[in-house]
Amino acid sequence: MPVDIDIAKVARLARLALDDEELERYRQQCEVVLEHAARVQALPTDGVPPTSHPLPRTNAFRDDVVTECLDREEVLSQAPERDGDYFLVPRILDEA
């Protein structure tokens, strides 16, 4: 079952910088996945509720109780850049 995939768009959305050889390799891999999905989609599923999860479980909740947080110094030490008690990130919008 042939599928059409814009692998460059998928890479862009995932912020992946891929060269032509990689694009082609991942396109082929994604194609296999999508072909499988297309086969599943072709099955008669009238009256079958959509399966969002394979586990036969619902309502896995926790109580609204506060637990311990991480140490700020330990957290910020993992950041590429920091400014005082904050994470520092490059400017967000390109356009002025």
Added chain:
Amino acid sequence: MMAYEPVIGIETHVELTTASKMFCGCPVDFGAPPNTNVCPVCLGLPGALPVVNGTAVEYAMTIGLALNCDIAAHSVFARKNYFYPDMPKNYQISQFDEPLCVDGHLDIDTGDGPVPVGITRVHMEEDTGKSTHIGEGGRIHAATHSLIDFNRAGVPLMEIVSEPDIRSAEQARAFVTELREVVLRLGVSDAKLEEGSMRFDGNISLRPEGTEAFGTKVEIKNMNSIRSLQRALNHEIERQTALLEAGEAVVQETRHWNEETGTTSGMRSKEESFDYRYFPEPDLVPVAVDDEWRERVTARLPELPAQAYGRYLDMGLDGPVAAVISRDVEYGSVFEAAVAAGGTPQMVANWLTGEVTALLRRTESTLAESAINGTALAELSSMVADGTLSASAAKDVLAGVAAGEGTPDEVAASRDLIQVSDSAALEPIVDEVLAANAEAVEKLRAGDGKVVGFLIGQVMRATGGKADPGAVSEIIRSRAG
């Protein structure tokens, strides 16, 4: 010239006041030192697994039920994928095609009778971190870099989406005001606009009056108050009207409200930025709500503003006064307390919406900040009713009570404002006034009743406003008869 009708829908985000975050045990605590309320889950560290806060789900149900929504028997979390520095996982856990609450309505009234505004859905998600933009004016466009505080990341956030049923900026104001009151009444959010625990975006298009098809819509963001929502919508109505009248097309886009200039401007968004690639959140199982759970939450719903309004009318309050008191939690609770303390409903209500409101405006404070409570208000209104205080003295007493000087009784005594109705005390003063105003007394004897007011005024002046005008009037008439 063609008249255009605005078609407006509003998306509201409300942070819940649970103790802990939506998917982890970090505290929900506005104003905590930056990056202290964080853990592997809300920082999106690899391998960390979210677990749903059951109380947040119940709060969400509460909102849905209060907005007359159907609660879905089966609802699912989904990943909304996009990149933004304040969102550590690079996806937001939200709900997409199976939200918790759907198909409700909230009635608003701007004076022309109730108008139902449809509620498309109420769904659960998590808030993002908070960015501070460093650079000229703190604006994102001019920033050199930004600082991120992840304390807010993962705070339970409800998205409430209205149908495009709103037809004016005034109706939009009424809608968000009513919605805020509902949320406050439910006690599930502090809904503070200035702190961002309640925020809204507007969708607005115009269409020729009398037609059905929607025009091209624009989304407006960055409105930090109900007033700025109203201003932004009115500005957008003007802008789109001008475009349409000039034969130009409205461009579908997101526009940014600028509070200083009072205008909106386009936010150029990058291509594909709205391709969120939603899919079911694999780390969280569905939420199932059975009848028993739904009924248990329904039974715990507090009285809502619309219900309080009806009850106040039944207590005999005037419509406008009932509307004001039923739509303000603070007023409502002081009113209830005053009535419970023996106050006459209409009198207490008049005090609240009249002199108390004026005093709070003058002193730029809120009812909660002032020392006015229900017991004081009941006492004050009964002191006026039984003649202990004149209407004008009562205003002074109220100011004293509000400033924390004591109970109305104490303030009236310490400020020497108790009304004098005792004729033995008043007669000598009246006689003095009559003796000093022989001409007026002549007129009165000649049948000119208009001078009574003048004479009462003189007595009031002589007593420093403490004389009971009714008692004074009686003495004057008996003396002149």
